[in-house]
Amino acid sequence: MTEPRSAHDMPRQPLSAQAERMLAQAREAWSRHAFDAAERSLIGVLALVPNEPTATRMLGMVSQRRGNHTQAIDCFQRVLPVWPHDSDLHVCLGIALFERGSIDQALAHMRQACELQPQSAPAWFNFGEALARVTRTAEAVAALHRALELDPAHVPARLSLSKAQASLGEIDHAVAGFREVLRRDPVNAEGWFGLSNLNTVRFDATDAASLQRALAREGLPARHRELLGFTLAKAQEDQGDYREAFETFRRANASRRERVTWDAAGERRRVDAIQRIFANDMPAPLDPGLGREVIFIVSIPRSGSTLVEQILASHPDVEGANEIKDMPEVIDAETRRRHSAFPLWAPDASAGDWQRLGREYLVRTALWRKVKPRFTDKSLVTWYLVGAALTMLPAARVVIVRRDPVETCLACYRQCFTEQTGFTCDLDEMADYCIDFTRLTRFWLQRYPDRVLDLPYESLVDEPEPVIRRLLDFCDLPFDPACLAFHKTARTVLSAPSAAQVRQPLRRDTARSARYGDKLDGLRQRLRDAGLPLE
Template sequence: MPASWPFPDHPADMAMRVASLSPGQRQQLEAAARAIRDGVPAPARQALDAVLAGAPGHPEALRLRGILHTRARQYDAAREALRNALREWPDDPLALTDLGNAEQAAGEIEAALAHWRKACALAPDYPMGWFNLGRNLQVLGYTTLAVEALQRACALAPTLLPAHVLLGDALVHLGRFDEAASHYRAALAVHPACGDAWRGLANMKTRPLPEEDRTRLIALLQRNDVAEPDRIAMGFALGKVNEDQGRYEEAFAALGEANARQRRLAPWQAGAFHGLVESVSAAGASLPPPLAPTLGEEAIFIVGLPRSGSTLFEQILAAHPQVEGASELPDLGEVLVEESTRRGQPFPRWAPSATAQDWQRMGRRYLERTARWRRQRPRFTDKLPENWLHAGVLGAMLPGARIVDVRRDALEAGWSCFKQQFYRLPHFACTLTDIAAYVRDYESAMDRWQAAAPARIRSQRYEALLADPEAEIRALLAFCGLPFDAACLEFHRATRAIRTPSAAQVRQPLNRDTARAERYGRLLDPLRLGLGRPLY
């Protein structure tokens, strides 16, 4: 057995990475990689154990074991495996990249960035390294730096579709729409049925797609060789171009087909979700008084239905010199998952046994994970819409935080959800009846929590902002404990990155003509019926 393993000349040289293994060990390693890719941990673990039993310390096997531990949220074990791999191959860009992924998953953002940057420095001509760095910088909100890294990836590999698409997304978030469109079009030049590129073009809401795109989409959707994810994304894009042209029945048909295909991938269960909401509500009704009532006063949560105006209200708050707009952060849910893993029970089953000290510890963990958003300004927004589900337990976890519950007319918001492709599945927005069920659960829960804690939860009407912008903005700032600042009235002039599908819309002054649902007439009656509205 070799004391050290031959180091590959290039990170992508997979043959060299496994050259010192026997044919059987290589097969086991390939089987482990496939199982990790497919999300099947048990056979991956078994295959890696077999390889390492015969080749102890092999760096490629240790690297895969680190990835497996990261997927299982076993971050200490992941870091140990990856550091052991790096002891054999100290300058391996792939192991450094995966160590960065483990650090990020554990909430150690600066360590993660250091590893990713080192990987790029060690292999400056490796496009996937730059793509990975750019992708993670974008996820972390460092959009300008992400653009630079992704531009390097595109220059090194002009046909690398994901790099062009993600670069387009980052440019949209910075408001550089023409450049973004050129990269989406570059992806389509390589692969005309690239669903992610069509999704990017369609998500620039204020820019109508031309008739030639409609013709191309119809032709592509008639082909039999289009992958299902691409077909779904193109269906949503066809819905947008039809609506832009006033072809409402055709738009509804395209969107209905796309949503039906999306739902078949992972059906959302309204009954199960209702049970979850009820159990979370019950947990939030019997929490211990907080030990530190001001803990979390740095945070402003913006919650509600997607497509309800939450990005607009974040843009207003982020125009204030004391507030950083952090967009949709995963940290609150991640902290609850960490606690669930620690206790061996899913949330909210363990909530009744959590003490005031436990909730305070979780609140501090959230503030620790989000500390980078307070480096320039003392307050920050977290606008993940579905955080409304945690509004109750936030009273014990971060009692000083303010929660802005954005309400838009449910028919308009619900229809807007139906038109938007969501990637986190299963999702409620694939049928009009499921949307209505979700709205009922959300509004019922938030009405109860707002009535019980009006000092920390504000119901903010989108239509009220349109009717009297200055009065509503003043009231919003007062609720958040912020002095009035005239910059909030000119929110559309802010130059921050906006990482949601509303990136184009909130860079414009308020538009009072946003209603679209009535144009679809009785086609939306299932949604009206579920919302208890008169039928068309």
């Protein structure tokens, strides 16, 4: 989402010369993106003239840019009575509320912004972007179409629309949208990566040449260089040049590794601590039936978890929630409350504490049970939290989805993730992450054999019906043939690399590691040394 203009041109009462000078300094600092300096000047203005509307509003804008959304909300709410019909102000307040998790209030303000200024493309864009993020995708598509009707050159709206269409399975429309972005802006990194991330587009030599030209530009931001680099590598794969593709992936990942942090030794210590603590018995549950609604799907990225979710979400009793953060957020909140790191506080938690956390999770996820009684919680970090989740929600089920380790590590190495997945930038670190995942999930399978299911991706591909029947039986769901025809299920799929794939019948030709030959020998050896079986 983007922020509308500042309100320095709004009518206001005259200020003293000192206050005017400080306000001018704040505007100048804002123009340079010097937000700390802008904040200091604005605080100075407000010390002279408390609650001065323009300074308060600008302080909200600065707070928003610095990530202090709580302060931004306070500032915007204080000046809303001054400018109740200002569309931009409602958008700003909506963005801040959204970032703080007050989704309904946020959407109400964004909708009001569109009603106040129906000819504002930015207002419709921000409304559509917010709707897309909460999987109200059909409404998002309508809002983004409106933004583009008002301003066909609004590139962020076109990018967001293409992503939303992809999540609905409208792949041809998504491809056309990304291509239109590139027609208007041939070096647009987000447009190229959006096409690549669909995993359905084959790039030709002309595309590869265009990508080379885009990468050759001076002054590219690191993130744009990485997006273009990953896309070029996939274009080189499409041309059959796997040796050059590997080198391009290596350069792009090396750039990412300079910007992201990852502590492999620290992660290993965390896994050790979790395994040590949850090897002991936790308090007996006060309500053994708590959590029956929940099916957790845990995996490493690019292992087939979105496919498993699509299969389960094809069942008439199951809602697919996509990747949600409620479980780690509940654990993080308890960690802050106790002033102790997870899992160190787990032995001190009583049965009542665990029940309280389980009920809090169910309240937070209630929206996923409005239509269907069961829902999936697919997260790439919940594999750390299986013990906590099953102590909180003793009747929940956990499905561990795993894939051949070499294929998994390579698939992650080929994907440009966000900064939260630093382990994917280096094949040795990716191998160590995979080793830790395997070690801990084996422990969960031994510790909770009746509540945790091991589901190998390769078995699902080789024998779909028996594996799907076993999956449904484990989840205490009656068989439904729609789960075999999962690719026909209409729903929003937020995982962009998988959105098109899960709408196709199962394929047996997804393995890639053999094409990279000896480039992956070090990875194979590291995994073998840790005792992981390889295909």
